Amino acid sequence: MTTAPVTLKDVARRAGVHTGTASRALNPQTRSLVNPETATKVMRAADDLGYRPNPIARGLKTNRSFTIGVLVPDLTNPLFPPIVRGIEDTLATVGYTALLANSDNDPDKERLHFETMRSRQVDAFILATAQRDHPLIEDAIVADVPIVLVNRTVESTRAFAVITDDHRSAELAVTHLFELGHTKIAHIAGPERFSTGKARYHGFVDTMKKVGLKPDRTLIRASRAFTEREGATTFRKLLDGKGEFTAVFAGNDLIALGCYDVMTETGMRCPEDVSIVGCNDIPFLDKLRPPLTTIKIPHYEMGVRATQLVLEQLQSPSAEPVTVLLEPELVVRGSTCPPGR
Amino acid sequence: MTTAPVTLKDVARRAGVHTGTASRALNPQTRSLVNPETATKVMRAADDLGYRPNPIARGLKTNRSFTIGVLVPDLTNPLFPPIVRGIEDTLATVGYTALLANSDNDPDKERLHFETMRSRQVDAFILATAQRDHPLIEDAIVADVPIVLVNRTVESTRAFAVITDDHRSAELAVTHLFELGHTKIAHIAGPERFSTGKARYHGFVDTMKKVGLKPDRTLIRASRAFTEREGATTFRKLLDGKGEFTAVFAGNDLIALGCYDVMTETGMRCPEDVSIVGCNDIPFLDKLRPPLTTIKIPHYEMGVRATQLVLEQLQSPSAEPVTVLLEPELVVRGSTCPPGR
C-alpha cells in the first residue's frame, strides 16, 4: 500500500462531481446541502480511494490546525504520562493530534515552547505547568487562545481548569492518620507557588483543627520542589528540628519517596517509627518497601476531562470559565500503622 | 500581545516589494537571489511588524512542517518517558516540535496515527513501536519517509535504528547469576515478535552455553506481552511446570514485577527462594521490596541519538542505513543472591 496522496480532486473526479460538492458531501456539517444520493456516492468514492483530508490545506483556509499544544513540567515525572495519555486518547477520537513539550518548570523554556506552538497554529493549549501566579496564562487569556489547565491551577478565576480536590486529599490523609491514633503529625508541603502545594497545605491545617489537633509550626516544612531529592532534604530538616512526630503527610509521592530514602539511611523503620502518607498514587507504589499509603487521584480522567473542556471551548469560544474538581481517594497500604508500635 | 496575524503580504507592502521577493529575502536559502539592500529592507520590515511565517501555508507548498512524528506503544510504560524526553529535548534545540501518539502495539491504531501524522506533513518519524516484521515500516521505507527506530528494531537491514545491545544485556544477566552460583536458570522471554524479546532470548541461550550450562526447554517461556500481568501469568506457568530453578532472568522489568506479584501471593521469598534479574532499569526499582537487580539501558540517550539520526537523514536523504548499538550495564541490587540460602 504505497501512499499516493489522494486529494479531494481525485475523489470528486471518481464520484463525477465538482470538488466543492465533494467537500460538502464529506463534511457532516454541510452534508445536508447536497443530495443524499450524491453524498453517498462521494463518500463511497472517498472510501474506495482511501481519502484522508489534508489538515494543512484545510487549516490554511479555516485557520485551524486540529492540533493541541500540551505543556508538562517533566514527562519523566510518573504523574504526567497517564494524564498525557488521557489527553491523547481523547484527542484521537476527534481527529486531533497533540504537540508535546516539557518546561522543567522554567518560565523561559515554557514561553519559548508556547510561542513555537502558537506559530504552528495550535488550536488550543492544555497546560500542566501552571503556577499560582502565571503571567503566560494571563497573556494567553487576553490574547484569546483557548487554554485549559490540568492538575494545577492559577489564582485567577478566569481560567478553565481540571484539578483534583487537593484540599480534600489532605483531609483524607490527616483523617486516616488521626483515626489510627496519631496526634503528632508533620507535613512536608510542596512548593507554595503551585496550587497543589498550597491547597494541600491548607487542607492539612484545616483538618488538623477540625479533628481537634493543633497544627505545629515546627512540624510543617515546605519542600522546594516536588521531587525525591528535595523531599529527602526537607525530611532531614524535619528530623533535625526539635518537634517530635509519629507520622508525616508528604506533599506528593515523590516527596514521600525522599522520606523513605532518609529513613533507610538512618535506620528508621516505616511505619513502626514513622507513618507516611503520600499523594497522587503514581504507579508501582504498591511494590515499595513498605507499600506506600497514599491518596489516589484520577490522572487519566483529568486528561480526558481537560480535553473535553478544550473541545467544548473550541466549539463555543465564549463559554464561561469552569473549573472541574475531581474526587481523590484514600488508598491504605503498608506505610501507616498506629503510633508507638 | 494581541493577535494581529501579520502576513507576508503586509511585510512586502511595507518594504515596497512583491511578496515573492519578500519570501526570497526572508529565506536564508534564497536570500542570495535578491539585492542585499532590498533584503535588509524586507528583513527590517518583517522585524518591525513582528512577522511570523505561517508554517501551515508554508507546509502546504513545501511539504515540510519542521515537525516529527513520535510513536510509542504506551507512554504509561515507564520505559518510554525518558526516551521521549531525549527526543524532545534534542528536537527543541533545532526548532522542531514532536507530535506524539500511542499505538498500544495495535497495528491498526498505529497505522491510523501514522497516516494522520503523515497528512499533517511531519518531516520524519521516530518509532518505538517496531515489531520484527513490520509492514508499516517497510511501506514507509519504500514511500521514502525518513524513519528512525528506537529501542526496538526490525529484521530488515534497510532501517535506521538506535537500540541497546539486547543480546549483551542477557549475557550480563546470565553471567551475574552464574557467578553467584546458579545453575538452574529460567528465562521469561518477551514476545518473540519484538527484537528485544528475541535478542534477549538468544543472548540467554548463547550465554548459558558459553558458561557451560545447558539451557532447559522447560525453563524458558515466552510472555505474551511486556507487562506485569503477562509476566505474572507466565511465571505461574513456570511454577506449574516440572522444571526446577533457583533464578530467573525476566524479559524486562515489568515482567520481573509480575514475578514479584506471584511470589508475594504464594509466599515465596525473593531472593532466598528465587533470584530475579530484570531488564531496562525503569525508575524506582531501587525502592522495591526487594530492590530489583536489573540491566540498565541508556533510555534518554537512545532518544537523543535517534533524533540526531533523523536530523542527519533530513539533511542528506540518501544516507545509508545505520543501526547504533548502545551498551547496557548490570545494576546489582537486592533481588539476587547465591542459590539455596
Place this chain on the structure above:
DNA sequence: CAGAATACTGCAAACGATTGCTGCACTAGA
C-alpha cells in the same frame, strides 16, 4: 557599440481544501 550575459524583481500558478455566490432544473402556488 551591438549583442549577450547578469542581476534582480514581478507575475502568476501552484499546494488542497472551504465557501459565498450563481445558475439551473424542477415544483408549487396563483
Place this chain on the structure above:
DNA sequence: TCTAGTGCAGCAATCGTTTGCAGTATTCTG
C-alpha cells in the same frame, strides 16, 4: 401559464507561502 421558490451542484475566489518563468535594466564582452 407564469412567477416565485426550492434544492442542488458548479464556479471561482481564497487562505499564506513558495517558486518557475518572464521581463527589465544594467553590466560585460569583443
